[in-house]
Amino acid sequence: MTSPATQARLWYAQRISAMVLAVCVAVHLAVIVYATRRGLTGADILARTRGSAGFATFYAIFVVACAVHVPIGLRTVAQEWLRWRNGALDAACAAFALVVLVIGWRAVWAVTVG
């Protein structure tokens, strides 16, 4: 049973991350459309992203928003579809958040620094 305070925190985290995601996804789609319309190659794109602090910051925040938002949603799906409701579920969701964070930041690192 999730306490009201925990539930409230999760709800705020879900809402705030959703607001961030709304902006990030819109910008991300615009970037994709720009890159494909301009016919940029992988090398062209990397030339623009390497060393770009703005690009790195934006996508690092995007990754954080995903790492917060997705596990909370999956937790609800698991509760409703699998009837999975115990501490192990919270641990699994936290682990998933960590995986999303690490994989996402690694990808951002790869196109901006590595």
Next chain:
Amino acid sequence: MGSATIAVKVWRGNARGRFVAYDVPRQPSQTVLDVVTHIQRHIDPSLAYRFACRVGMCGSCAMSVDGVARWTCRTHVERVARNGALTIAPLAHLPIVRDLVTDMTAFFDKWARPLGRFRGSAGRDADIARVPPDSPERQAAEAGIECIGCGVCYASCDVVRWRPDFLGPAALNRAWTLVNDARDVDRDERLRAVAGDAGCHACHTQGSCTERCPKGIAPTAGIAGLKRAAARAALAHDR
């Protein structure tokens, strides 16, 4: 009006029952409740169903009509029958007692869990409380107080289906009207009771309750208000 009869399939028995077909004569301005009543009075008197007022006030006659929960006394056959046919079943998400009658105990027990009754502090000699009709709280309560407890929203809610302990739209709507009642003294306790796994934050805002409510109430809006109020209260208490 089309053909002279309606091909009606009605759920008979309990959870392991089946649909039975009946031919019912068409009438002008015929409601789905009229159809069910005709079957019971003229074809099979053993058919069990509930109704009382027949004018959309009591909330007794809700059933599932072609898979959609409706108040049958105010649902005209010509508006819902497709190709002259109707399928009538008991409300979803509630145990079937028999035929079209469901056991609504769980539905009403959930009204009690978030303190669905008013409790004031004024004694009988106190002056009448003055609540400005145009205050935001009164307006919010006003939007939800005409609920007749028919269970249409509850039967239409996917969250109730997936999470049977979810309080449901009607109970949360009731809680929302009381949270906005300036005279009620149980606001904090109520906000605690509507939070948690089975409470307002479990709502996905799909809006089926608002879409189907025969009284035009928007429980989705009330639940959104409860989410904000309960979250603020929970964090304030936690500090």
